[in-house]
Amino acid sequence: MYPPIPTAAWWVLAFASCAALVAAFLPLASGPAQRARVWLMPTVMTVVAVAFTLVRGHDLDAVLSLFVAASMGLALSTVGNRKVLKKINRDKVLYGELTDPMERPFPMRVVYQAIGAIVLMFVVTGWLRGVNMVAGLVP
Numbered sequence: 001m002y003p004p005i006p007t008a009a010w011w012v013l014a015f016a017s018c019a020a021l022v023a024a025f026l027p028l029a030s031g032p033a034q035r036a037r038v039w040l041m042p043t044v045m046t047v048v049a050v051a052f053t054l055v056r057g058h059d060l061d062a063v064l065s066l067f068v069a070a071s072m073g074l075a076l077s078t079v080g081n082r083k084v085l086k087k088i089n090r091d092k093v094l095y096g097e098l099t100d101p102m103e104r105p106f107p108m109r110v111v112y113q114a115i116g117a118i119v120l121m122f123v124v125t126g127w128l129r130g131v132n133m134v135a136g137l138v139p
Helices: 007-028 032-056 060-080 082-095 108-129 133-137
Strands: none
């Protein structure tokens, strides 16, 4: 069994995953408002993770590892579907919101790849931690 990863290393991984998240989503933003939301996304995620740790009293390493897994999974799935997501975003800007979502449905392969990337990152993070992460979060 490997020695546990120190909390400082999890913080470095969390900042790197935030940078990856911004780098993945920023090219998809079509205007200043969307770019501001992209920059705000990791900040909100960090505030929620830290608040979750403080309010619920969970282990900071467990919450940081889950944060890294979720943000890296989101970044990977976004990079993998960049062309499709950029086209969807461009169509939304050109044609506005659709009243009937089935008029132009969201491609399911994008959803499947996003789920796969997020699950893969949770498995990798669990392997890195060498513990059952969910057991540490259930009261």
